[in-house]
Amino acid sequence: MSIQIKPSNFIANNNHNLLTMDPRNDFGIKEDQISKEFENIKSEIGLYQYKLFAEKKKALLIVLQGMDASGKDGVIRNVMNAFNPAGCRIESFKTPNSEELSYDYLWRVHKKIPGKGIIAVFNRSHYEDVIEVRVQKLKEKTIWEKRYQQINDFEKYLTENDIEIIKIFLNISKEEQKKRLDDRINDPKENWKVSMDDYQRRKKWDRYIYAYSDVIKKCNTKYAPWYLVPADKKWFRNLIIAKIIQEKLEVINPKFPVQKFKIPTSS
Numbered sequence: 001m002s003i004q005i006k007p008s009n010f011i012a013n014n015n016h017n018l019l020t021m022d023p024r025n026d027f028g029i030k031e032d033q034i035s036k037e038f039e040n041i042k043s044e045i046g047l048y049q050y051k052l053f054a055e056k057k058k059a060l061l062i063v064l065q066g067m068d069a070s071g072k073d074g075v076i077r078n079v080m081n082a083f084n085p086a087g088c089r090i091e092s093f094k095t096p097n098s099e100e101l102s103y104d105y106l107w108r109v110h111k112k113i114p115g116k117g118i119i120a121v122f123n124r125s126h127y128e129d130v131i132e133v134r135v136q137k138l139k140e141k142t143i144w145e146k147r148y149q150q151i152n153d154f155e156k157y158l159t160e161n162d163i164e165i166i167k168i169f170l171n172i173s174k175e176e177q178k179k180r181l182d183d184r185i186n187d188p189k190e191n192w193k194v195s196m197d198d199y200q201r202r203k204k205w206d207r208y209i210y211a212y213s214d215v216i217k218k219c220n221t222k223y224a225p226w227y228l229v230p231a232d233k234k235w236f237r238n239l240i241i242a243k244i245i246q247e248k249l250e251v252i253n254p255k256f257p258v259q260k261f262k263i264p265t266s267s
Helices: 035-055 071-078 129-134 147-160 175-184 195-200 204-216 235-254
Strands: 061-066 090-094 118-125 163-171 225-228
Touching: 035 235, 061 071, 061 235, 071 118, 071 235, 129 147, 129 204, 147 163, 147 195, 147 204, 163 235, 175 195, 195 204, 225 235
Parallel strands: 061 118, 061 163, 090 118, 163 225
Antiparallel strands: none
16 A cells, blocks of 8 residues: 655645644554555665665755654664665764864864765754754854854755755654653663753753744755654654655666776687
8 A cells, every 4th residue: 555645745834833733643644554665665765875876976965853852863773774874874963072163063064964976864963053052042143043044055055066955853742752751761771862951951842943943944945945744653754754765866866877888808
């Protein structure tokens, strides 16, 4: 059974409101309907990646953003495992270190942009330099407010240089986040991921949502649109993200190059 749901349904527009969107929305799809299709999609994007790597004409940057415990790591484990590691890079952006702070805020990001034939997945990204800086009041408004246009220009520059961009916001509810954080605390294998800062940031939930809403509105472009993916149901989140990647790779349409030299005759 093919799931008739289009990635374009999740592209942000001016009518979207993160405060009223339903993070549990599954469009009436049931989990037991999708396992075979999900694996088929992953096989397809794996083949596309192989062609992209062989052709070396374009690169793909996948940006994952969302609140703590929204599922960025889970997406990497369950969707990005379709990619051959030889042609895929996973990059995480933590609090900038002293060297990174001595440069402009995009310096550390530009260093991680994928080369031709490579897919890079950003677990958080340059958008932290608007979101965190704004919510935690690390810089004046006159500083971070300029970054919307700077980021748009940066992303346009990348796309004009054959680097395609997918930007995904994992839309999780406050209740589901609390459940996941609590579950991690009680799981010896996951406990290390949680800190008091995660719970402290929950107190600023609305500020984060407003900050993300502004980022999505002001940095939603034709060349690098935002996809708003309901993330409370992990299986649905994974399916939609796989379909988004599948569609993008179909548009890129990489092909295996053909060697045109003649096989030398043996001497």
